[in-house]
Amino acid sequence: MAATASVRLQRRTVGMRRALGPIAEARGMARTMLWTGVGVTLVFVLMAIFAPIISPYGFDQYQSGGHRFAQLARPSHAHLFGTTVQSTDVLSRIVWGAQTELEVVGLALAFGLVVGVPLGLIAGYFGGPFDRGTVLFMDAMFAFPPLLLAIVIAFLLGSSVNSGVLVAAIAITITYIPQYFRVVRNHVISVREEPYVEAARALGAKPFTILRRYVFFNVVQNVPVIATLNAADAVLTLTALGFLGYGVQPTQGAEWGYDVSRAVSDAASGIWWTGLFPGIAIVLLVTGLTLLGEGLNETINPVLRRRSIRKVDFGAPSLEPETEILDP
């Protein structure tokens, strides 16, 4: 028993090393992008976790000690980023907003993976009418402008589901399910005919076992990259929903897109701080996640990966130039 456990552990560490290897090996631009992305994303994650400690006020707090904050006050010592028209503190809303954004995006990605990946596995492996039907349905979903689909879903759910975070997450996830489905399904179709799958089938493995043991791990490698890039996209969709007044409602949490939408009317009178700071927060978080995703893509994806292969000196000058593996 103990032996199998240690073999399993060993297999797992080998697997981990194989998965993380390229990250340690990353060089140049990919490395810079990856680590900048990690850094920026981490800042927002910490901000979200420690929001109650960092944030000077509550996200909807408009008074302190019985005295109401000034409306639309310029950035000052008391309110570093100024106050909004409802007298709330702009900085506090940004800090609490990080929590909302990450909660929604995390939920949306989880839903998308849980629905999209198994559907793609089953449709790709078994084929047949189920596959054809699902593909047609997913293609139809794909034809909608994603934002439009999210808006309609948020609009329809808004009246019946009480949690803005949940509404937003469902609305966003529906636009990503077709993506995961497509990527996984197409990959499964090419893996399905591989000799090792054939061999497993010949040994009498059940379809479920084949999917779990042989197909799944070969197929999910692209998923982290897509998921990170989608996380960036999901933040944009969430803020767009917030901007239009859907998803997370003002009473339920701070949301950057909503803050920018309120700032559009302030802009006409030259008030910049209510919109500029939440906007910058969006740009930073999305940039961080994009860099993380792009960096991961360039390090994990062997087609894009650039490795500097150490030249072996045989005494005579080599005629071969330094080899590079690059680009799609």
Place this chain on the structure above:
Amino acid sequence: MNQGSSLKRYAITRLALVVPMVFILLTLVFLLMRVAPGNPVSASLGGHAPPAVIKAISHQLGYDKPVYVQYGHYLGQIIRGNFGTTISDRRSVGSIILVNGAATLELTFFAMIVAIFVGMLIGLLSGRYRDSPLDTGGRLFGIIVYATPVFFLGLLAQLVFGIWLGWLPISDQASPITQALLQTHTNIFFLDAIIDGNWSALWDITQHLILPATTLGIVYGGVFIRLIRVNVIRTMKEDYIEAARARGINERSVVYHHAFRNALVPVITVVGLQLALLLGGAILTETTFNWPGLGHELYIYLQNRDYAAVQGIVVVFALVVVAASIVIDFANAFIDPRVRY
């Protein structure tokens, strides 16, 4: 098989595939709008209307019939080109498409020009001078532009060019005087002004167009930068580039005539695919700049909870995207014989 017949066969197959696609799309929209809880009529009347009124309007609009009858009616009407009537202000969705769709068309057309210009310029240069500071700058610009929500860029543009510098108007499609005096021929203000030879109106319309179109265009240019850059890099490694160099053609000519042209072909496909994103962006841009397009109307009808209007506009958006994808596929088949198989 000669070229004409293979193209024709491809066209027929492609069109035949559209039918189930459109059918599923329409069904999807219908289901979405019907599965939603609550009575659409009472919601769009603000929830305060007396029950008798709600019942009368529900009956008039057919909401009291069984769902499958409603579904059949809905499909039948759309096939006849009738997209329904709004509940809140009794406009026909067809007229909304004509009037407000024209405004969206005007905005997206100019935005697309800006996007292609920005994308080509930066993408080609980035790809040509790969790994130079120019390339790093170009890629960084691409990422930041991608990360910027179109409404935030719009807000910044309003602040800087509208408020602080005072150069350009920050909302609406034209000033009220122009709108009152302009004759409508096509509903596209820009064209109407040209048709009438009304140059002062054209100037006013152009001024109103600059900020929204540039904002939307820059954000969508980001997508092209990335794509064109990768294409240029890939093309520069092709054998025919090497061959052209070997023939002694000077580098300039190799780059401009051989590399860039071939690198731009796949862009056509993406222009089409981006249309769905562009329309999504148009909703936000129109709302930011109070631009009276389809997206802005959708926003207002969503706020009024007018299900019929939302359904009609959503159907139109979906059909436009499907139509665009067909056009793009045909264009591709025409340009690249490999697509036709």
